[in-house]
Amino acid sequence: MPPVVRFAPSPTGYIHIGNIRTALLNWCVGKRVGGQFILRYDDTDTARSRQEYADAIRQDLIWLGMVPDLELRQSDRLSLYDTTTARLRAAGRLYPCYETEEELDRRRALQKARGLPPVYDRAALKLTDMQKAALEAEGRRPHWRFLLNHRRVEWEDGVRGPAHIDTSSLSDPVLVRADGSYLYTLTSVIDDIDLGVTHIIRGEDHVTNTAVQIEIFEALGGRVPVFAHHNLLTTLSGEGLSKRTGALSIRSLREDGFEPMAVSSLALLTGTSEAVRPVASLEELAKLVDLSRISRAPARFDPAEIQVLNARLLHETPYAEVADRLVALGVGGGETFWQVVRSNIVKLAETKNWWDVVTGPVASDVEDTAFLSRAAAVLPPGPWDETTWSIWTDAVKAETGAKGKALFMPLRQALTGLDHGPELKGLLPLIGRERVLERLKREF
Numbered sequence: 001m002p003p004v005v006r007f008a009p010s011p012t013g014y015i016h017i018g019n020i021r022t023a024l025l026n027w028c029v030g031k032r033v034g035g036q037f038i039l040r041y042d043d044t045d046t047a048r049s050r051q052e053y054a055d056a057i058r059q060d061l062i063w064l065g066m067v068p069d070l071e072l073r074q075s076d077r078l079s080l081y082d083t084t085t086a087r088l089r090a091a092g093r094l095y096p097c098y099e100t101e102e103e104l105d106r107r108r109a110l111q112k113a114r115g116l117p118p119v120y121d122r123a124a125l126k127l128t129d130m131q132k133a134a135l136e137a138e139g140r141r142p143h144w145r146f147l148l149n150h151r152r153v154e155w156e157d158g159v160r161g162p163a164h165i166d167t168s169s170l171s172d173p174v175l176v177r178a179d180g181s182y183l184y185t186l187t188s189v190i191d192d193i194d195l196g197v198t199h200i201i202r203g204e205d206h207v208t209n210t211a212v213q214i215e216i217f218e219a220l221g222g223r224v225p226v227f228a229h230h231n232l233l234t235t236l237s238g239e240g241l242s243k244r245t246g247a248l249s250i251r252s253l254r255e256d257g258f259e260p261m262a263v264s265s266l267a268l269l270t271g272t273s274e275a276v277r278p279v280a281s282l283e284e285l286a287k288l289v290d291l292s293r294i295s296r297a298p299a300r301f302d303p304a305e306i307q308v309l310n311a312r313l314l315h316e317t318p319y320a321e322v323a324d325r326l327v328a329l330g331v332g333g334g335e336t337f338w339q340v341v342r343s344n345i346v347k348l349a350e351t352k353n354w355w356d357v358v359t360g361p362v363a364s365d366v367e368d369t370a371f372l373s374r375a376a377a378v379l380p381p382g383p384w385d386e387t388t389w390s391i392w393t394d395a396v397k398a399e400t401g402a403k404g405k406a407l408f409m410p411l412r413q414a415l416t417g418l419d420h421g422p423e424l425k426g427l428l429p430l431i432g433r434e435r436v437l438e439r440l441k442r443e444f
């Protein structure tokens with residue numbers, strides 16, 4: 001059976017490069033063998049979830065090439081959660097609790113003072129019907145906790161190998177809030193069962209959730225999927241990423257002009273056994289994914305590396321893949337121009353600067369105008385090709401006696417207004433004889 005995978009972000013901000021590590025791993029594991037990739041907005045936290053963020057997540061994934069096969073939002077599925085929760089209540093696995101946050105805080109402080117772990121003591125389980133009625137008469141509304149089985153929950157983690165957590169070390173998790181809203185821990189399992197999710201690949205921030213959720217899967221009679229918890233991306237100094245700060249959001253990287261495959265290559269390959277390098281397509285990237293070879297240590301990455309990857313990716317990109325975008329940027333010169341400039345750019349938009357250098361005008365401040373006039377005098381006749389530059393510079397050398405930097409630098413500066421850039425043997429024919437003459441004679 002082909003895998004069914006999902007990316008399930010909360011639409012509470014713009015997704016960042018760490019979030020897409022999760023999305024990419026799921027996409028790769030699912031799509032490389034013809035599986036289904038689901039995008040699910042986990043928007044049960046209505047106070048923080050926003051439609052504009054959900055829209056942005058979809059756009060970001062599509063920009064990266066991960067088109068979802070199915071898209072759904074948890075806020076549309078409340079009736080499924082209502083009926084499933086009723087089953088858990090009927091089975092005695094959900095029980096009402098009336099403690100306020102302050103009461104719980106106090107209890108935890110007391111446990112800590114006694115050297116005990118701050119685990120919920122299940123006091124609510126001992127409440128009689130009369131006590132519950134009295135609390136409700138006071139105006140209290142219950143929140144609902146899941147009765148854990150207090151056992152050793154084991155699973156074969158796709159990344160971490162054999163894993164286990166003893167749920168007796170955990171508090172019974174709240175699955176339904178006092179206002180009746182559901183927590184992600186529950187709704188996620190209900191959806192994963194309903195959608196037939198076969199693999200749950202997510203960050204290791206979810207490991208504890210997994211033990212709880214395996215118990216919920218079992219309580220609901222669902223098939224427990226394969227779980228895999230990957231390391232989280234952190235900055236070089238070890239700082240985590242959060243949607244709330246907006247740092248390294250996919251949106252900002254796109255606006256900064258980075259290529260989607262540079263972003264994806266960095267997000268996916270950092271902290272794996274593969275060298276971090278630009279990979280040309282998601283399909284190629286998917287072939288490199290081996291969950292069992294993802295490191296357990298945090299995946300530290302240098303945000304500056306994205307520049308390097310972007311440049312390397314563009315250096316290897318064939319003209320056909322960028323032709324339309326070059327036209328949209330107002331860049332001419334076709335494939336020849338692309339071959340000449342692609343190894344001199346970090347971002348595609350920089351091609352426009354070089355095209356402006358080709359078409360002119362350029363301002364230069366070469367003082368030795370006599371040298372330029374003598375160079376102009378020996379300019380070869382057209383047509384020009386890649387050999388013209390060396391024919392010309394040999395002639396200028398013979399004419400003026402200049403060599404090395406003293407020969408090349410004034411010519412480069414006069415022709416481009418700059419002291420660096422693409423090879424002049426490629427640029428020269430693009431600039432053309434007429435403009436070269438103008439620039440040597442300073443007649444722009």
Ligand SMILES: Nc1ncnc2c1ncn2[C@@H]1O[C@H](COP(=O)(O)OP(=O)(O)OP(=O)(O)O)[C@@H](O)[C@H]1O
Binds near residue numbers: 008009013206242
């Ligand atoms: N720095 C990170 N590196 C890799 N994966 C991450 C990182 N941060 C979050 N994830 C993963 O992204 C997926 C979506 O997570 P979620 O929507 O909860 O976002 P978040 O960034 O963890 O949370 P928050 O909105 O609280 O900042 C989860 O599977 C989570 O494990």
